[in-house]
Amino acid sequence: MKNCEYQQIDPQALPTPTPTPPHQGDDKKKETKRPRRKWEVFPGKNRFYCDGRIIVARQSGVLPLTLGLILVTSGLFFIFDCPFLVKHLTSCIPVIGGVLFVFVLITLFQTSFTDPGILPRATPDEAADIEKQIDNTGNTSYRPPPRTKEVLINQQVVKLKYCFTCKMFRPPRTSHCSLCDNCVERFDHHCPWVGNCVGKRNYRFFYTFIVSLSFLTAFIFGCVTTHLALRAQGGKGLVFALQESPGSAVELVICFFSVWSILGLSGFHTYLVASNLTTNEDIKGSWSGKTGEDVTNPYSHRNIFINCCSVLCAPMPPSLIDRRGFLPADESAQTAAADIEVPNKSETNVCTQGTKGLLESAALSPLLSTSCPQGKSQTAHPCPDSNPGAVNSDPSPQLSEGCGAHHTASLRGDSSHTHHTKKRSKKCKRAASHIPNPAFDAPAPPTSPDTGSGSKARGRKGASLASLH
Amino acid sequence: MAETHSLQDMRQQAAVAAKVFIQRDYTNGTVCQFQTKFPSELETRIEKQQFEETVRTLNNLYAEAEKLGSQSYIEGCLACLTAYTVFLCMETHYEKVLKKIAKYIQEQNDKIYAPRGLLLTDPIERGLRVIEVTIFEDRSLTR
Numbered sequence: 001m002k003n004c005e006y007q008q009i010d011p012q013a014l015p016t017p018t019p020t021p022p023h024q025g026d027d028k029k030k031e032t033k034r035p036r037r038k039w040e041v042f043p044g045k046n047r048f049y050c051d052g053r054i055i056v057a058r059q060s061g062v063l064p065l066t067l068g069l070i071l072v073t074s075g076l077f078f079i080f081d082c083p084f085l086v087k088h089l090t091s092c093i094p095v096i097g098g099v100l101f102v103f104v105l106i107t108l109f110q111t112s113f114t115d116p117g118i119l120p121r122a123t124p125d126e127a128a129d130i131e132k133q134i135d136n137t138g139n140t141s142y143r144p145p146p147r148t149k150e151v152l153i154n155q156q157v158v159k160l161k162y163c164f165t166c167k168m169f170r171p172p173r174t175s176h177c178s179l180c181d182n183c184v185e186r187f188d189h190h191c192p193w194v195g196n197c198v199g200k201r202n203y204r205f206f207y208t209f210i211v212s213l214s215f216l217t218a219f220i221f222g223c224v225t226t227h228l229a230l231r232a233q234g235g236k237g238l239v240f241a242l243q244e245s246p247g248s249a250v251e252l253v254i255c256f257f258s259v260w261s262i263l264g265l266s267g268f269h270t271y272l273v274a275s276n277l278t279t280n281e282d283i284k285g286s287w288s289g290k291t292g293e294d295v296t297n298p299y300s301h302r303n304i305f306i307n308c309c310s311v312l313c314a315p316m317p318p319s320l321i322d323r324r325g326f327l328p329a330d331e332s333a334q335t336a337a338a339d340i341e342v343p344n345k346s347e348t349n350v351c352t353q354g355t356k357g358l359l360e361s362a363a364l365s366p367l368l369s370t371s372c373p374q375g376k377s378q379t380a381h382p383c384p385d386s387n388p389g390a391v392n393s394d395p396s397p398q399l400s401e402g403c404g405a406h407h408t409a410s411l412r413g414d415s416s417h418t419h420h421t422k423k424r425s426k427k428c429k430r431a432a433s434h435i436p437n438p439a440f441d442a443p444a445p446p447t448s449p450d451t452g453s454g455s456k457a458r459g460r461k462g463a464s465l466a467s468l469h
Numbered sequence: 470m471a472e473t474h475s476l477q478d479m480r481q482q483a484a485v486a487a488k489v490f491i492q493r494d495y496t497n498g499t500v501c502q503f504q505t506k507f508p509s510e511l512e513t514r515i516e517k518q519q520f521e522e523t524v525r526t527l528n529n530l531y532a533e534a535e536k537l538g539s540q541s542y543i544e545g546c547l548a549c550l551t552a553y554t555v556f557l558c559m560e561t562h563y564e565k566v567l568k569k570i571a572k573y574i575q576e577q578n579d580k581i582y583a584p585r586g587l588l589l590t591d592p593i594e595r596g597l598r599v600i601e602v603t604i605f606e607d608r609s610l611t612r
Contacts, residue, residue, distance in 0.1 A: 106552040120596040129490045151495045158495070168598060172499055186499070204545075205553060299498055310537050313545025315563040316556060317535075320596040 039323040043121055044182040052323035054113045057180050061192025063112055070108070070213075073254050074101045077220050080247035081227045088230055093223060100216040107209035108194060115319040116199030117185035119166065119174060127167035156298035173299070175280055185317075189279045198279075201319065204312045207269055214262040221255035224248045276300040276307040483586065483605035491524065491600040501531040501597050510604065514585050523577055523589070524600070527570065534566035567593060 039052035047056050056063075074097070082094040122130070148159045149169050160169045163176050166183045170176070175187035177197050186200035198206045228248055231241035242249050272282060276299050281287060287297040301307050487510060494504045505524045507517045541562060548555050574591050582589055582602075590601040 103552050106554065110553055119598070122598070123595065125488050126490055126595070126599060126601070129488065153495055153498055160495075171493065171598075172495055204549070208549060208552070306537070309542050309545070312549070313542045314537055315535060315541050315544070316548075316561045318561075318563055318567060318593070320593070322594075 035326045037323070038321070038325045038327055041327065042321065042323070044118065045180050046118075046182070048323060055115050055196075055323065056112060057190070057196050059179065059192075060195040063193065063195035066108070066193045069254065069258075070101075070104060070216075073220060073251050074216070076247035076251050077223065080245045081220075081223055081251070084227055084231070084245070085223060089226070097216070097219060097223070100212055100219060103212045104209065104216050107205050107212060110205040111191075111198070111202050111209050112194045112196050114196075114202040114205060115321060115323070116197040117187075117201040117317065118180075118197075118199075118319075118321050119168075119171070119183040119185060120321050121166040121183075122168040130162075130168065154298040156295065158298065173278060173281070186278060187280050201317055207273060207312065210262060210266045210269060214259070214266045217255050217259045217262050220251060221259055224251050224255065228252070273308050273311045274304045276311060485603055486606045487604045489602040489604065491602065493598060500535050501592075502528045503592070503600055508602075511587070511602065514587055514604065515582070519581060523581070526573065527592075527600070530566060530570045530573065534563045534570075 037052050039048045039055075042048070045058040047058055048054065049056070077097060078094060082097070085093045146162070148161050150157055150159055151172070152158075153172060158172050160172065162168070163170050163183055165176060165181065168183075170183055171185065173186045174183050176183045177187065177190050179190050180197055182197070184197045184199035186203070188198040188203055188206075190197045191206070194206065194209070196202070227245065228238065228241045231244055232238045269279075271277075272279065275297065277287070277297060281297075287295055301310060489508045489510050491503050491508065494502045496502075503524050505521050505528070507520055511520060544562065571591055571593070574589050578589055586605040588603040588605070590603065592598070592600050595601055
């Protein structure tokens with residue numbers, strides 16, 4: 001495990017707040033010209049804008065592409081289709097379209113620019129304390145703690161893992177994102193389409209984003225179809241209609257290929273919300289009982305309504321990283337020194353390659369769903385080893401196994417780049433037949449041989465398992 | 470008889486003898502609760518009852534912050550309808566309770582812990598992971 005390069009804590013190096021008499025502090029005051037804010041010394045791989053108000057992942061992923069596609073499609077809709085439809089149908093159409101468009105943009109920005117629930121790293125004192133506790137022979141020595149610790153949550157045994165980067169036992173449902181190099185609470189997945197992790201604090205924004213985007217896509221698709229149908233009336237033909245309104249052709253193509261994936265994704269996340277699961281847990285099959293034990297999700301309230309409310313309507317938790325807080329004067333010098341000592345995580349290269357690799361392999365093979373998202377898997381991918389009849393019967397644990405191993409591996413930054421692409425192709429073939437569970441009653445999309453769908457549909461994706469890289 | 474150390478005096482003059490960390494208690498899930506088990510290092514400094522009372526009150530306050538009730542549902546639905554833009558202008562329920570917690574900890578420190586040479590750090594400053602109790606050197610023992 002690359003991020004397992006454990007650094008033994010030196011007890012002598014622990015900083016203790018020693019009081020400094022005022023007159024000795026003058027030298028230090030001359031050096032630190034202005035008080036620094038905490039975001040400036042933040043150890044994770046995030047970027048901050050507007051003096052710490054806006055936080056994004058280091059790599060923006062394909063957020064510009066997502067934004068571009070939404071703006072272009074909506075722009076074409078308002079320019080080409082709305083005038084005609086207002087004249088021939090009703091003027092409600094641009095109003096509804098406008099409301100949906102604004103909703104989509106606002107929730108997209110909130111998903112991208114909000115702290116997903118990053119846990120600040122343990123202070124050196126805390127980290128030393130954890131290690132000290134483990135030793136029970138009576139000697140106070142500092143040893144690397146065991147990897148896992150078991151706790152009982154609602155009569156269910158849950159293993160808490162020790163995070164070597166953040167130097168703490170991760171709370172339940174927390175996972176370390178190798179792309180952002182942070183532990184994120186209630187980690188769902190890292191989404192390159194929004195350029196950020198999706199976790200406890202921004203899951204509701206993300207969910208609203210994909211639901212409103214599916215409405216917007218479906219709405220535009222419907223309107224464009226109506227528009228072209230109306231134009232083609234009277235024996236004029238579709239070609240004539242397309243020539244008159246070329247923008248509609250572009251919209252039609254984008255929407256046709258996106259609507260399946262976005263709708264599928266929304267459906268999948270609706271299932272996750274209703275059962276109080278995260279994508280991470282679903283992929284790994286943590287609570288599906290595949291190990292043969294009688295395991296149930298200990299976080300579920302056993303009631304769909306309460307689950308939905310607790311995920312979407314619970315009080316908004318605060319940001320724990322206090323980006324805009326000021327560093328105490330004596331600590332800013334210490335943290336500056338500590339920054340230099342932080343080891344360079346070697347999985348950085350894997351992650352950087354990952355995103356590029358995503359786009360490269362996408363260009364190379366349209367058959368492969370590169371973002372291979374849980375929901376996107378339902379799009380029209382040709383799945384050679386299954387027939388439409390068998391689609392529903394393909395058991396999800398099978399997928400979980402294949403994806404789970406991959407997903408976990410990528411989260412830990414273990415897999416190399418080539419490993420990613422191999423696993424991805426295997427996963428994608430299986431993913432095509434994955435249907436998110438019985439709670440989702442939508443009909444399975446036709447597995448029609450649309451080879452172009454892979455690259456196009458990706459464009460409007462709300463989320464994906466991009467932690468694959 | 471015993472001089473009561475004021476919080477300011479303590480921070481400026483006393484040296485830190487040790488730090489005790491009260492970890493989170495996950496038996497009820499991911500809600501923010503801390504273990505009420507009394508750490509042995511504090512045995513000489515404060516009564517078990519008093520300390521457990523403090524932790525229990527904190528636990529209740531955090532439970533109140535995260536409570537799923539009709540009020541939070543209404544707030545959540547309203548926020549959703551406005552595309553969550555209300556979060557930019559309104560103080561959330563959780564933040565209101567956090568302020569209450571900060572005040573409570575300040576009050577506890579002033580009245581109970583500082584006179585005993587202890588200092589509680591607000592868990593929010595440690596990412597809600599631990600309650601850090603700083604034990605200062607007890608000068609009164611050297612007299």
